[in-house]
Amino acid sequence: MEFFEPVLNGFGVVLEPTNLLYCLLGVVIGMLIGVLPGLGPAATIAILLPLTYGIEPVTAIIMLSGIFYGAQYGGTITSVLLRLPGEASSVVTVFDGYALTKQGRAGTALGVAAIGSFVGGTVAIVGLTFLAPLVAGFALDFGPPEYTALALLGILLVATVSNGGRLKSLIAAAVGLLLATVGRDGFTGESRFTLGSLELADGLDFVPIAMGIFGLGEILYNLEERHNKVSAPAKVANVWPSRKDLKQASGAIGRGSVLGFFLGILPGGGATLSSLAAYAMEKKRAKDPSRFGKGAIEGVAGPETANNAAATSSFIPLLTLGIPANATMAIIFGALLIQGVTPGPQLVQNDPELFWGVVNSMYIGNILLLIMSIPLVGVFVRILRVRPAILAPVTVLITLIGVYTINNSIFDIWLVIFFGVIGYLMKKFGFEPGPLVLAFVLGALLEESLRRSLLLFGGDATQFAGRPITAVLLLVFVVVILLPVLQKARKNRAAKTTTIPTKRKESV
Amino acid sequence: MFHSKFARRSASTMGVAAVLALTLSACGGNVATSGGSDDGSDFPSGPVTLTIGQDPGGSTDLIGRAIAENASDALGVPIPVVNKPGANGALATQEVANAKPDGQTLILLNASLIAITPLAVSEDEAVKLEDLEVISGISQDDYVLVANAESEYKTVEDIVAADKSFNFATTGVGTGSQLAQALLFKQAGVDGTDVPFDGGSPAMTAILGNQVDFATIQLGEAMPQIDAGTLRPIVTFSEERNQYLPDVPTALEEGYDVPVSQYRAIAAPKGTPEPAVEKLREAVSAAFESEEYKEFNEENLFTPHEIDGEQVTEEWTANAAKYKELVEKYEIDLGGEK
Numbered sequence: 001m002e003f004f005e006p007v008l009n010g011f012g013v014v015l016e017p018t019n020l021l022y023c024l025l026g027v028v029i030g031m032l033i034g035v036l037p038g039l040g041p042a043a044t045i046a047i048l049l050p051l052t053y054g055i056e057p058v059t060a061i062i063m064l065s066g067i068f069y070g071a072q073y074g075g076t077i078t079s080v081l082l083r084l085p086g087e088a089s090s091v092v093t094v095f096d097g098y099a100l101t102k103q104g105r106a107g108t109a110l111g112v113a114a115i116g117s118f119v120g121g122t123v124a125i126v127g128l129t130f131l132a133p134l135v136a137g138f139a140l141d142f143g144p145p146e147y148t149a150l151a152l153l154g155i156l157l158v159a160t161v162s163n164g165g166r167l168k169s170l171i172a173a174a175v176g177l178l179l180a181t182v183g184r185d186g187f188t189g190e191s192r193f194t195l196g197s198l199e200l201a202d203g204l205d206f207v208p209i210a211m212g213i214f215g216l217g218e219i220l221y222n223l224e225e226r227h228n229k230v231s232a233p234a235k236v237a238n239v240w241p242s243r244k245d246l247k248q249a250s251g252a253i254g255r256g257s258v259l260g261f262f263l264g265i266l267p268g269g270g271a272t273l274s275s276l277a278a279y280a281m282e283k284k285r286a287k288d289p290s291r292f293g294k295g296a297i298e299g300v301a302g303p304e305t306a307n308n309a310a311a312t313s314s315f316i317p318l319l320t321l322g323i324p325a326n327a328t329m330a331i332i333f334g335a336l337l338i339q340g341v342t343p344g345p346q347l348v349q350n351d352p353e354l355f356w357g358v359v360n361s362m363y364i365g366n367i368l369l370l371i372m373s374i375p376l377v378g379v380f381v382r383i384l385r386v387r388p389a390i391l392a393p394v395t396v397l398i399t400l401i402g403v404y405t406i407n408n409s410i411f412d413i414w415l416v417i418f419f420g421v422i423g424y425l426m427k428k429f430g431f432e433p434g435p436l437v438l439a440f441v442l443g444a445l446l447e448e449s450l451r452r453s454l455l456l457f458g459g460d461a462t463q464f465a466g467r468p469i470t471a472v473l474l475l476v477f478v479v480v481i482l483l484p485v486l487q488k489a490r491k492n493r494a495a496k497t498t499t500i501p502t503k504r505k506e507s508v
Numbered sequence: 509m510f511h512s513k514f515a516r517r518s519a520s521t522m523g524v525a526a527v528l529a530l531t532l533s534a535c536g537g538n539v540a541t542s543g544g545s546d547d548g549s550d551f552p553s554g555p556v557t558l559t560i561g562q563d564p565g566g567s568t569d570l571i572g573r574a575i576a577e578n579a580s581d582a583l584g585v586p587i588p589v590v591n592k593p594g595a596n597g598a599l600a601t602q603e604v605a606n607a608k609p610d611g612q613t614l615i616l617l618n619a620s621l622i623a624i625t626p627l628a629v630s631e632d633e634a635v636k637l638e639d640l641e642v643i644s645g646i647s648q649d650d651y652v653l654v655a656n657a658e659s660e661y662k663t664v665e666d667i668v669a670a671d672k673s674f675n676f677a678t679t680g681v682g683t684g685s686q687l688a689q690a691l692l693f694k695q696a697g698v699d700g701t702d703v704p705f706d707g708g709s710p711a712m713t714a715i716l717g718n719q720v721d722f723a724t725i726q727l728g729e730a731m732p733q734i735d736a737g738t739l740r741p742i743v744t745f746s747e748e749r750n751q752y753l754p755d756v757p758t759a760l761e762e763g764y765d766v767p768v769s770q771y772r773a774i775a776a777p778k779g780t781p782e783p784a785v786e787k788l789r790e791a792v793s794a795a796f797e798s799e800e801y802k803e804f805n806e807e808n809l810f811t812p813h814e815i816d817g818e819q820v821t822e823e824w825t826a827n828a829a830k831y832k833e834l835v836e837k838y839e840i841d842l843g844g845e846k
Contacts, residue, residue, distance in 0.1 A: 140713070140716055140717035141717060142717070143714065143717055143719035144703075144714075144719060184595065184629065185681075186680065186681060186704055186706060187681060187704055188681065188843045189625075189628035189629045189681045189682050189842065189843040190629075190630075190843065191629075191630065191633065196632075198594065198595050198598055198599050198602065198633065199594060199599065201594060201595035201598065201599070201633065202593070202594050202595055202596075338563075340563070342709055344713070346709070346713060408590050408591070408592055409592065409594075448706065452703050452704075452705070455675070455701050455702075455703045456675050456701070456703060456719065456720070458673075458701070
């Protein structure tokens with residue numbers, strides 16, 4: 001029973017009125033931005049980051065995570081109704097969701113998605129509750145060598161699994177690594193690439209980079225891209241799915257929960273990857289795969305369940321090891337650091353209130369999502385009519401004021417603008433910003449851990465292989481590199497492949 | 509913790525206020541510093557800003573906020589705190605040193621920035637005490653050498669007797685943690701590899717996880733683990749025994765010349781008129797006398813070291829010279845890897 005005490009205390013934290021309010025706020029903002037195409041959770045969280053500076057750490061993280069998983073559902077609404085995925089993780093939902101809408105069954109699609117999201121999220125939280133302390137339990141065994149291997153693996157997975165071309169992702173990741181080297185060398189005190197400026201002595205700050213590349217970059221790109229493609233919303237009726245629909249969807253919901261949970265934990269995984277995988281799996285398992293794309297309810301239930309499960313479980317590596325699995329987690333990582341909370345092995349032990357408060361807030365948030373999702377559909381559809389010409393300048397202003405307040409630094413404003421242009425250019429030329437930002441976060445960890453390890457080993461690199469966790473991680477690293485080669489060989493043998501849509505707007 | 513909660517609130521308020529002030533001054537209505545005459549007779553002419561060169565939530569930040577809170581009544585104006593982290597505090601210190609010397613802008617100084625960091629970084633990045641008018645010394649935070657409680661080493665003698673090579677964690681390059689540990693091991697003839705971590709918390713994790721043999725951490729940070737019995741204190745680095753660890757000997761008592769502590773002071777730009785400096789001094793003294801501030805020190809295990817500005821300059825200059833001498837004598841390179 002000792003285990004449950006901090007867990008129950010965590011509920012005490014969530015049920016404080018302020019936290020409940022911010023949970024609600026986060027979920028609503030999340031759904032809202034999920035509805036707006038282009039502006040993803042990463043961008044929104046990046047933009048809102050400075051505003052959380054004034055509130056309690058628990059409250060802030062509860063809100064930010066609410067935005068994250070709320071967006072997974074919000075993205076569904078436009079996918080189903082307008083064939084316009086608000087989120088990358090909802091791209092596959094378009095196929096069957098919009099088909100259902102055309103058949104006049106939009107309500108059913110949304111209902112099933114809501115139920116699936118709720119189940120997937122809840123299953124993942126239960127998993128998180130039991131798995132996270134377990135991971136944190138042996139986390140003291142994670143020394144510099146283990147972190148070296150983990151960071152290496154993380155960067156590789158992010159660069160290879162991410163959307164867009166593999167080469168472009170690797171280039172983006174490499175640039176991220178380079179950016180991470182700016183600043184005073186933590187081992188020798190020498191300045192590197194600081195151009196003699198003291199502002200750069202500590203290296204580039206993560207927040208202006210994230211806010212620039214995701215926030216400002218997205219806004220600029222959307223202004224160019226989006227010329228009111230929004231069509232008239234369909235009517236929504238019969239929100240509650242029939243028993244037959246539910247029966248058909250339940251298997252997909254179950255499978256999606258498990259699949260999403262595990263894919264969310266993986267570095268480079270997360271909501272987008274898991275919704276794609278779930279769709280592919282459902283199609284493969286179906287007796288009649290030709291139904292897919294024509295309104296198969298499993299085609300909505302599977303991916304929507306999986307993306308919510310993954311959004312939740314991707315908190316595990318962040319909170320227990322301090323390793324963000326995807327770009328949004330990287331930004332939440334930054335949020336925690338700003339709040340003076342270092343995510344990592346010690347978090348569960350040292351700050352159980354924060355840890356369990358955040359975890360348990362997700363139960364509440366999921367219930368809120370389920371309750372609100374259907375009645376608010378009309379409101380969200382109306383939001384789609386706000387013109388970008390009004391929305392964009394407001395967002396830009398919030399971004400710039402926000403970044404200034406973090407360090408009271410004009411220099412940071414220039415950084416945001418600089419990285420905003422970089423982010424815009426990356427989007428324009430098909431480079432994913434995710435690998436860059438993640439490689440930037442993990443780059444410092446990789447370099448420091450590697451050099452620390454070599455100091456500890458007296459320069460003997462072969463000792464990496466002598467540590468069990470490190471050895472396993474490095475083995476996985478090798479497998480990941482070899483996998484595409486093996487797949488290619490298999491592809492050549494069997495020409496039949498499952499088609500997975502490759503055109504996606506952004507990574508999550 | 510109560511203090512950090514408060515700190516965060518006021519930080520955000522100030523962030524917003526700072527934006528407003530910036531906007532206003534851009535429009536030509538310079539609110540904060542207008543109307544002050546040059547002789548300091550009508551000081552303070554508005555809120556006095558205390559700049560902190562570290563992130564919110566750390567010990568330097570907490571101290572600054574505790575003083576600001578308790579000194580503003582005596583000064584008669586609010587003392588907003590602004591965090592401007594960067595280059596270990598050098599960024600904020602340089603900015604304050606270059607500000608108008610009217611007493612309206614203050615900085616919270618860490619001694620390590622003045623006395624130790626210059627030993628590790630290039631000269632043009634070092635901050636000099638001559639550019640500042642020190643108002644008052646504040647407090648002292650001692651370093652403690654710790655081992656994992658399961659380790660066999662209980663005293664410096666044990667470490668010397670083992671006659672082998674050790675790894676030890678420091679809280680970073682150019683810190684008191686690094687200097688203290690390096691000096692002790694060098695003087696004791698212990699072969700050790702200095703592994704810098706990014707602050708006290710990761711250094712502590714490394715020693716708890718047996719990744720390194722020893723670590724030197726600020727007392728306030730190490731204390732919860734020492735109390736929990738997971739870390740064993742071996743020596744403290746200060747002239748006298750620390751009041752919070754009365755049973756642990758100092759390195760000095762063990763026969764090693766390692767007088768390293770983290771001292772803090774509050775300062776204004778050079779050339780601040782004497783009347784203003786005097787008023788600031790009185791306000792800071794009033795803060796030191798308040799019960800609330802005394803409790804704050806005890807809660808966070810800081811030892812008050814409330815000396816006047818001249819003494820601070822003397823002590824820190826002497827420390828800087830002493831460190832330089834010791835580092836040269838024992839051929840310790842705080843930069844470069846060993």
